[in-house]
């Protein structure tokens with residue numbers, strides 16, 4: 001990372017910074033979008049048309065724009081029964097109602113999605129989902145599951161907001177859902193989990209250039225969703241010079257090592273291998289209540305995600321908690337945190 005930063009400053013010195021920061025970069029420059037196409041091609045299998053790509057100030061900014069345009073106040077957004085917690089305050093901002101759809105170890109259950117759409121008589125206009133390394137369970141949809149979900153989305157005319165922020169971490173994940181239903185998919189990949197958490201760049205691939213421009217243009221009248229020019233310059237430089245690839249490789253190695261540390265420090269009974277990835281989705285100790293456990297962890301200096309914060313109107317997270325392995329600054333702090341959690345398992349309530 002230090003090398004990449006030194007290299008970025010050297011690159012910026014050769015760039016016309018005054019010009020770069022004078023004008024907004026709505027949707028990114030042509031070079032930014034080419035870099036986006038190159039980055040997304042790792043998952044899509046080929047480079048998408050660069051003019052379908054928009055750069056934004058992170059995945060949350062993309063979601064804000066998509067919710068406002070495709071769901072609207074009073075509308076319904078479908079999500080996995082357990083979902084990325086930020087969806088809740090974001091949807092509340094727009095007075096959008098969330099309906100959770102049942103999940104299993106491959107993510108969304110097709111029959112449940114179909115049933116929920118029928119029950120809602122066309123009132124649900126979009127589905128937000130994480131088909132690869134779902135947050136928090138790490139579930140990944142198989143090829144067959146993606147095909148089924150795409151078919152149902154088409155049957156009920158759902159727009160798909162596919163969040164693939166973790167999808168570049170594994171080397172063998174199936175292609176995005178967007179490749180099964182490109183005509184209705186808004187496929188987005190933030191760089192915060194694979195390159196740098198606060199670089200604040202995400203790429204969204206729109207179903208078509210016209211739809212992309214319609215949803216994200218002109219940015220100045222809405223929220224500050226646009227990518228910051230200097231930051232875009234760095235991200236494009238990283239992707240186009242291969243630095244991004246080097247950083248991703250080191251994140252993969254570090255993630256594997258952190259998983260190994262987690263397995264060696266936590267009580268084995270609490271770990272289900274399928275829920276072990278960038279996140280750990282763990283059962284609470286039998287004797288603990290969720291609130292007490294989260295508070296005790298905090299008192300021991302560790303912030304864990306309370307399972308119920310992921311749940312959309314159901315009790316699927318009531319006996320669960322989540323650890324983010326990527327959060328501690330180094331392995332030493334990770335081990336301290338894991339040991340603190342492990343010691344909470346041996347305390348009887």
Ligand SMILES: Cc1ncc(COP(=O)(O)O)c(C=O)c1O
Nearest residue numbers: 058059060084135165190192202
């Ligand atoms: C599933 C998911 N999507 C998006 C984000 C945040 O993305 P960004 O930093 O690009 O706004 C997170 C962060 O935890 C996440 O878990």
